[in-house]
Each structure stands twice: as structure tokens, then as C-alpha cells.
Amino acid sequence: MTRTVYVNGDYLPETEAKVSIFDRGFLMADGVYEVTSVLGGKLIDFDGHAVRLSRSLNELDMKNPISKEDLLEVHRELVRLNEIDEGLVYLQITRGSDGDRDFVFPADDTEPTIVLFTQNKPGLADSPAAKKGAKVISIEDIRWGRRDIKTVQLLYPSMGKMxxxxxxxxxxWMVEDGFVTEGTSNNAYIVKGNRIITRHLGNEILHGITRAAVLRFAREAQMEVEERSFTIEEAQAADEAFTTSASAFVMPVVEIDGVSLGDGTPGRVALRLREIYLDEMRKAAV
Structure with a gap:
């Protein structure tokens, strides 16, 4: 089935969707994005993603071309048109195009480009990978300094995945000045006893929407949370580890740079947090 996508106010077959070759998202990576999960045909934590989208746009002095209410309607309509039960809605807003290439921002009256599309992911919540656990390596973090802005500058994270x-x-997992920042597309955590340790918020990491929810649920479950930097060596000596993201929820990590954590299987805390997160977010889905 050909997907229906959304481009600048229009719902179109994906084969008919077009963006200018002079769009600054294409030429300069001058754009931001969000990914919202869909479970049971409903959106997970939409409000959180909408708030972060607004912040990212403000940090880049970029206009927001759509209201939160209209954005919600577009998400819901794409889910309906593409018959998504489990999957993702991808949103991207760029500074647009004024018809040529220039390092200087285009005129203030240049309209941003807004694009949304869905990805159908049956079995997203019941992921075999979560039962097995992920193996990670460490790499140097050489990204730009404003990782708290969710921009489309994803070349290095893509290289890290490869x-x-x-x-x-x-x-x-990326490492800067000896400490883990985050994964290529997720926030990173280790567990020691009943204590969950994850890097504190700052410009060095993305302020994950799933991160915020998971830490809230952890505290409500009487788990201790410590927000501070940690090293790869500390992670390798931890009882368990995991990552969080909008598309993978809570993903156990079972190996770091060839060193197995615990007995090499997903840890108790990670699995419990995944269960709590999915249960609670399904209840709150819109």
C-alpha cells in the first residue's frame, strides 16, 4: 500500500510528495524533528514531543508553522489513513527555501517546510530485541555542542550505528571527556543495586521524552535515581544497563565493549521499567 504523507498542509501519496532542492533541511541540515510511537492506533506521549518540538524551534530561532492542536490532528489523520496499529509518526520542520543556497538565513517571511510520514512497525511493543538485550560499543563523541536540540544533523550517530x-x-554509546553522553539514538543508563544512574540534563545530551517518563515511573516505584556522569568502566562493572527512546521504549543492554553485564541477559530493573512504561503510556495514549 502506498503511504499517505503530509507536506506543507497537503495529504499526498508518498510518490507525489516533493520538497525544493533549495530547502535548508537538505542543504544545511537546518531543521528539527520528532518521532512519536503509535500503540493500539494511539499516540504515545504526544504532548511531550510537541513541547520539545517547540523548544527546538525556539532554540534555532525558527518559526513553528503549525499549532499543537492542528499537529495532533495531522498525526491522528496519518495514523488513520495509513491504518497504523503499531508504528511511528515522523515529523520534520526545516527553515524552508527562498529559492537559492546561502549561509545567511532566508528572509523572515520564508515559510518553513513541514513533513510528516508514518512507519508501520507490527510487534513494536513486543520486540524480540528487548527479550535478548542489546550489545553496545563505545565511540568518541565528536558531535556539535547543542545535542539538546533535536536537529536533523544525524550523520555521526548514523556512522556510530554502522x-x-x-x-x-x-x-x-558515545564518550566525551571520559564520560558516556548517550547512545546514537537513545539515552543511556546503568543500574547498581536499586540505583539507576543516568547522565544529568545539559547541552551534551538530548532531553529524552521517554527518559523523563521512565525516570518518573522509576521514582514512583521507589527506585533510586541518580543523575550524574559515568564512565564505560563503571558501566561494565554495573549490575545491568539499558537505554530509552521513543521507538524502542526501554531496551536492556547486556554487553558493553565485549564485557557482559550480570549473567549476560536483560536485567530485572530494565525489564520491569519497560513493563511499567508500556502499561502506563498505553493508558495515557491519545
């Missing part, structure tokens, strides 16, 4: 794949692993 480094992991070539090493026979699933993902890479």
Missing part, C-alpha cells in the same frame, strides 16, 4: 554493526553489535 561502527556497531561492523563490530557485530547493536548500538554505540
Amino acid at each position: 561502527m556497531a554493526k561492523k563490530a557485530g553489535c547493536d548500538d554505540a
